[in-house]
Amino acid sequence: MTEQANPHAVTLDTPIVRGEQTIAEITLRKPNSGELRGTSLNALVNLDVDALVKVLPRIATPAITEFDVRELDPSDLVQLGVTFADFLLPNRAR
Numbered sequence: 001m002t003e004q005a006n007p008h009a010v011t012l013d014t015p016i017v018r019g020e021q022t023i024a025e026i027t028l029r030k031p032n033s034g035e036l037r038g039t040s041l042n043a044l045v046n047l048d049v050d051a052l053v054k055v056l057p058r059i060a061t062p063a064i065t066e067f068d069v070r071e072l073d074p075s076d077l078v079q080l081g082v083t084f085a086d087f088l089l090p091n092r093a094r
Contacts, residue, residue: 010080014073016064023068026080027061030087035059045088047081056080 043051
């Protein structure tokens with residue numbers, strides 16, 4: 001049996017570097033409704049940067065901060081946003 005790649009793992013084009021720690025991959029998990037607080041569903045569906053800055057740190061492994069999200073390469077933010085947007089779709093739409 002072959003190991004299937006995690007569809008919610010995003011390999012960053014530009015890793016996050018904090019001192020000696022380097023984060024090259026971020027895995028997102030499906031948020032619960034409470035983790036979407038402080039944003040609107042409309043903003044999240046539209047991949048609004050401010051909405052993603054609030055939500056991504058709540059659902060990312062390894063842990064990242066709002067500052068980390070704001071400093072991401074735009075292509076990495078889009079990759080994470082698209083992965084997050086998949087969680088907003090009902091199962092029948094996937």
